[in-house]
Amino acid sequence: MNASPGKTSTKSILTLGVLIGATAMLTACNGGRDQSNIELMQDMMDQRALKSQKFDDRRNKPSAMTPPANTVPRGYTPYAYAGDPIKAEAELKNPNAGADAAQLAKVLVRGHDRFDIYCSPCHGLTGKGDGTVAQYMPLKPPPLISDKVKAFKDGRIFHIITDGQGVMNNYATQIHSESDRWAIVNYVRKLQQGN
Ligand code: HEC
Incomplete structure (x- = not known):
């Protein structure tokens, strides 16, 4: 030491x-x-990169820019039926149509989950139109278990989720994945059968 x-x-x-x-x-x-x-x-x-939400002194404009005409962001596919529910209903086919029981069970679990998050606040957990926020809305969300919605083809419900309808905004930005939107459609069908 x-x-x-x-x-x-x-x-x-x-x-x-x-x-x-x-x-x-x-x-x-x-x-x-x-x-x-x-x-x-x-x-x-x-x-010299622009910071989002800041002002661009060089151009004397906000830093957010309008995308050039006829361009789409990478990975984004424009929705072919925007504003056209009738054509969407006639042409869109539910990819879960041929699913076997095991696949459908999975789809319904996913659809249930997404429905409860994104649709139930207005349309209610069982689709009766009695969601938590419905009471505060002057224009009430309609029930999804009605004869009217039962008569819609799957493509029409998918279209309403993707493109909106009237005062209901579209949910394409929140529910990015198309397969999730279709899963919700299948879950709405399940609610309509009352089980
Ligand atoms: C913020 C409240 C709100 C949410 C959340 C919401 N909706 Fe709606 N929904 C409405 C309202 C209000 C209408 C009626 C719109 C109109 O026709 O002007 C409507 C209409 C509909 C219709 C057409 C019903 C009819 O009788 O014409 C369907 C189908 C539907 N919604 C499905 C869904 C699905 C599926 C979700 C979840 C992805 C969802 N909605 C989320 C408020 C909502």
Whole structure:
């Protein structure tokens, strides 16, 4: 043993002191909450990329830009039946139509789950139109177990979820996946059968 325990701890206290001092000095370089600390690679920090929701001084416009005409975002497929419920009802086919019992059971579990989240607040857990927020709405959500909705083809219900109807907004942005929307359609059918 060449160093006594006492000496070692004095040394570590000194090291700690130096570390705290260095951190304090470095932190002092921060010019404020909106400023970055030390800039090691200025190009990365001071880039000219626009910040969302900010103003673009160069163009004197908000930074959000309208997409160029005739373009779509990557991975986005425009809905072919926008504004056309009749054509949608005639042409859209439910991909779950040929599902066997086991597949359908899975679809219904998913549909039940999504329905309770996205539809039940207005249309009610059993589709009677008595959801929690329905009482506060001047224009009541209609029941989904009515003869009218029973007579709709699957494509029409899918269309209403995807494109909306009247005062009901569309749910395509919340329920991204088409298969989830179809699963909801199947679950609405189950509610209509009263089980
Ligand atoms: C914010 C409340 C609200 C939510 C949430 C909602 N709807 Fe609606 N829904 C309405 C209202 C209100 C109408 C009547 C719209 C109209 O025709 O002007 C309607 C109409 C409908 C209709 C047509 C019924 C008819 O008799 O014409 C269907 C089908 C439907 N909704 C299904 C759904 C499904 C499925 C979901 C979940 C994905 C859903 N809705 C979510 C409020 C809602």
